[in-house]
Amino acid sequence: MTDNDQIFEAFAKEPAYIHVNERLVGRMLRHLKGYKTIHLLDLAAATGLMTSLTDRMTRSAGIELKSTLLDLDLPALHQARREVTAQNASYLYASADSLPLRSGYDAVIFGNSIHLLDNESKEKALAENRRVLRDGGVLAVNTTFYEGAYPEESKPFYSRWIRRAIVEINRRLPQRDKAEKVQALEFLPAQGYRDLITRAGFKIVEMRERRVLLSQAAVRAISSYKEFAKGALHATDEDAEEAARALQVSVRQTFNDLHRIFDFIEAEKVNRACFYHLVPSGRGHGVVDLSPAESRQAMDVILERTMDFHRRNVSAEILTVDNHCDGPYMYLKMKAVGDPRAEEVYEMLKWNGGGLYPSGVGFGCIDFLGNVHPDQFWMHYTFGNVRERKFSEIWMDTADPLMAGLKDRRKRIKGRCVGCRFLDLCGGALRVRAEIATGDPWASDPACYLTDEEIGLKPGTGEGALGPRTETAGVV
Numbered sequence: 001m002t003d004n005d006q007i008f009e010a011f012a013k014e015p016a017y018i019h020v021n022e023r024l025v026g027r028m029l030r031h032l033k034g035y036k037t038i039h040l041l042d043l044a045a046a047t048g049l050m051t052s053l054t055d056r057m058t059r060s061a062g063i064e065l066k067s068t069l070l071d072l073d074l075p076a077l078h079q080a081r082r083e084v085t086a087q088n089a090s091y092l093y094a095s096a097d098s099l100p101l102r103s104g105y106d107a108v109i110f111g112n113s114i115h116l117l118d119n120e121s122k123e124k125a126l127a128e129n130r131r132v133l134r135d136g137g138v139l140a141v142n143t144t145f146y147e148g149a150y151p152e153e154s155k156p157f158y159s160r161w162i163r164r165a166i167v168e169i170n171r172r173l174p175q176r177d178k179a180e181k182v183q184a185l186e187f188l189p190a191q192g193y194r195d196l197i198t199r200a201g202f203k204i205v206e207m208r209e210r211r212v213l214l215s216q217a218a219v220r221a222i223s224s225y226k227e228f229a230k231g232a233l234h235a236t237d238e239d240a241e242e243a244a245r246a247l248q249v250s251v252r253q254t255f256n257d258l259h260r261i262f263d264f265i266e267a268e269k270v271n272r273a274c275f276y277h278l279v280p281s282g283r284g285h286g287v288v289d290l291s292p293a294e295s296r297q298a299m300d301v302i303l304e305r306t307m308d309f310h311r312r313n314v315s316a317e318i319l320t321v322d323n324h325c326d327g328p329y330m331y332l333k334m335k336a337v338g339d340p341r342a343e344e345v346y347e348m349l350k351w352n353g354g355g356l357y358p359s360g361v362g363f364g365c366i367d368f369l370g371n372v373h374p375d376q377f378w379m380h381y382t383f384g385n386v387r388e389r390k391f392s393e394i395w396m397d398t399a400d401p402l403m404a405g406l407k408d409r410r411k412r413i414k415g416r417c418v419g420c421r422f423l424d425l426c427g428g429a430l431r432v433r434a435e436i437a438t439g440d441p442w443a444s445d446p447a448c449y450l451t452d453e454e455i456g457l458k459p460g461t462g463e464g465a466l467g468p469r470t471e472t473a474g475v476v
């Protein structure tokens, strides 16, 4: 293996992953009580997490550790050499089922990898482990890939996630070939592993299942591991990268499953629901926003479910809030399916100045102390206080540069919005988001998820492809 396809570094840094492996190392060491020196073989070591954990625990117990880290992923081994802190470690590029090593190890740790080997190689690897261990030596093995590993209650999440990821990868690679053999999904049951290990000549001293709760970040991290992605989406080696991306794009949306929110709206007869895009101010500060692909997916669900409500006469008013490119997105979707009302919708979106005149013009925010802000997401900017000055005076005072700009933003807006054919509808979306992201309230809104092609820019050039646009006057 010459590239870093196998590295699963991101997941190896997840606290849940580290914790569960710490427990395995701890139990292995309990079976090696009284040792002053431990010779460890870290099999399928990748970037060396198991050695690092063992090193930390043996060090604090005053035990000397001599370890051999073996893997067939060379870049991972190079990384392990840089990162592993164990003093007495050697690194070996070899396969687990044919060990170029003599007997004499006190322990072999075969972490999170056995499922990657086919059944014959699993048997060979275990026989090799038996051969290199001295009598009384300990083998510690763990895997998440076995029959029955997924708790019943996690299955709906898993199947929704994989369904979405399949749609996503098929969209990215419409002609893709499916991998014929996907070892990670050929699960053995726990009893199958017990039998294999026993047949290799080991006496089982402990066997247990540990339930691990994975955070959203952990699931995203495991998605970036190409071996996992290949297994989950039946992808070939060539498509592994796209498979990993498809899983990552789908995961966050699945966690926040909008479909279930719509089910709830219908079941509880909620008659109005607003879906807000993230504005990273106030409570939203520091929250990671959706990627453009995720925003589009979320919009697709909202539009699809709202139309379904309409068709079935379910009475609920559904709004999306604070990202005005939702309007053009909806228009483009109507055009794409030849909806006869598309042009009417276009005119309605443009009506009254479209999205050019909200904050600072059509709406504002007066907080509980009487301070006046451009909108509720822009509480960090104040124009004045209604206890000191009349609202009408504060609101029309364009001596304030931000107020002057908001009253006439069209000529100030910069970036890709300038060449966008939807500027008269969208108005450059939410100015405060641009201000938070760049410090400049007139920069492009970073949450715009429309592509260059959709907005009429020559892809990647930032130039308008449609020629000059007409100016429209906005009146509120």
Ligand SMILES: C[S@@+](CC[C@H](N)C(=O)[O-])C[C@H]1O[C@@H](n2cnc3c(N)ncnc32)[C@H](O)[C@@H]1O
Pocket (backbone or CB within 6 Å): 006, 007, 008, 012, 021, 043, 044, 045, 046, 047, 048, 049, 050, 070, 071, 072, 073, 076, 094, 095, 096, 097, 110, 111, 112, 113, 116, 117
């Ligand atoms: C999920 S990582 C596990 C890394 C580490 N043992 C841990 O528990 O964190 C799986 C590793 O198995 C390695 N691997 C897969 N098949 C192997 C084989 N036949 N021989 C050696 N390593 C192998 C991969 O290269 C990868 O680095």
Ligand code: SF4
Pocket (backbone or CB within 6 Å): 324, 325, 328, 416, 417, 418, 420, 421, 422, 423, 426, 427, 428, 429, 444, 445, 448, 449, 450, 455
């Ligand atoms: S590029 Fe700017 S104006 Fe065009 S849709 Fe996106 S945010 Fe709106």
